[in-house]
Amino acid sequence: MPTASHPRPLRVLVFGAALRAQSSNARLASLAARLVTEANATADLVSMHEFDMPLYDGDAEAARGLPDGAAALHRRIDECDAFVISSPEYNASVPGVLKNAIDWVSRFHPQPFKDKQALLMSASPSLVGGNRGLWALRVPLEHLGTRVYPDMFSLSRSHEGFTQDGNLAHESAQKRLTETVTDFLKLVEADTRYVCLQRRWYEFLGDATDAPVTLRAQD
Ligand SMILES: Cc1cc2nc3c(=O)[nH]c(=O)nc-3n(C[C@H](O)[C@H](O)[C@H](O)COP(=O)(O)O)c2cc1C
Numbered sequence: 489m490p491t492a493s494h495p496r497p498l499r500v501l502v503f504g505a506a507l508r509a510q511s512s513n514a515r516l517a518s519l520a521a522r523l524v525t526e527a528n529a530t531a532d533l534v535s536m537h538e539f540d541m542p543l544y545d546g547d548a549e550a551a552r553g554l555p556d557g558a559a560a561l562h563r564r565i566d567e568c569d570a571f572v573i574s575s576p577e578y579n580a581s582v583p584g585v586l587k588n589a590i591d592w593v594s595r596f597h598p599q600p601f602k603d604k605q606a607l608l609m610s611a612s613p614s615l616v617g618g619n620r621g622l623w624a625l626r627v628p629l630e631h632l633g634t635r636v637y638p639d640m641f642s643l644s645r646s647h648e649g650f651t652q653d654g655n656l657a658h659e660s661a662q663k664r665l666t667e668t669v670t671d672f673l674k675l676v677e678a679d680t681r682y683v684c685l686q687r688r689w690y691e692f693l694g695d696a697t698d699a700p701v702t703l704r705a706q707d
Contacts, residue, residue, distance in 0.1 A: 498529040498676055501568040505575035505586045507536050512611040512646035513574040519654055520572050520609060523669040529676075534564060536585060544591045558592035565593065565600040570676040572669075574609040577621025582628070590628050602633035605679055607672045609641040609665075611649065617642030637675065641668050 490496035502524060504517035514535055521531035541557035542548065554562075565571060575586055593599065608625055610618030619642035626636050641664065643649050649657055656662040 495681060498570065498673060498680060499532065499568045500524045500529050500673070500676070501532045501534065501564050501571040503571060503573045504533075504535045505573055505583065507585060511535075511576075512613075512643070512649065513576050513609075515650055515654065516609055516611045516643055516646075517572070517574040519650075519656070519665070520574065520607075520669055522654070523666055524572070524673065527670055527673050529673055532564060532568060536589070539589055541589060541592050544588055549595060554592060554595055558589065558595070561589060562593045562596045562600055565604065568604070569680045570605040570607070570672075572607045572609065572672075573625070574611065575618070575621060575625060577610055577612055577614075577616075577618030580620045581624040582621055586625070587628065590632075594628075594632055599632060601629060604634050605637065605672070605676045606634045607637045607640070607669070609643075611643040611646035613645060613647045615644050617644035617646070635679070637672050639668050639671070641665050 500521075502517050502521040504511060504514035506513045508514075517535075518533060521533040524531040539557040539561040541555040573586075576583055578584070590601075594601065606629060608622040610622050612618035619640065622640045622642065629636050643656065643661065643665075649661070651657050656665060
């Protein structure tokens, strides 16, 4: 039974954002989940496959509501204290599958991204490790009020980046990933347990009208 001196473990959703069976981002997410567990938090490791959903269509939403896959992802985000996404970079940006999922889930009211702490990671065979995609991923998440951790982790040369047991092949990369996850969790703990930062969030920055079609501000 959690108490003030022995609170429940932090719950962290760890999300591999690629559909590919041999996804290097799924491997990186799996390693991150293990590091979360070793830091005494609870990891909920999920993959994009669990959240099948159609392309966003406002008419479909009006006719049939929000799809089951989006509802399932919404619930998992809602239940966690923080989330980690490991995403590929497609054409220097966010894969459409992930952006589509964010768009659907953002249609819940209240949407679950607001005020959640998030750590972004990527893996790619390229030398930049998919890092440009993470800068693009920041935009919709920060727009939705997610507190995206300043440090990000990008694994370059991912095709040769893992050992058989799922660690990173380069000791320095493994150390940096471990430190990044551990430091992120310290911030999550501080934010979840000790500090209650409130900030206003507006879907449409600068919007000053009372028209219902634009009024989605959440305090
Ligand atoms: C449509 C497409 C675009 C891509 N664009 C980039 C890119 O801009 N930068 C990059 O580093 N890798 C790019 N890649 C390569 C992916 O990073 C690589 O396929 C990676 O392994 C995908 O992640 P996964 O292993 O988790 O599936 C692209 C791949 C595809 C299919």
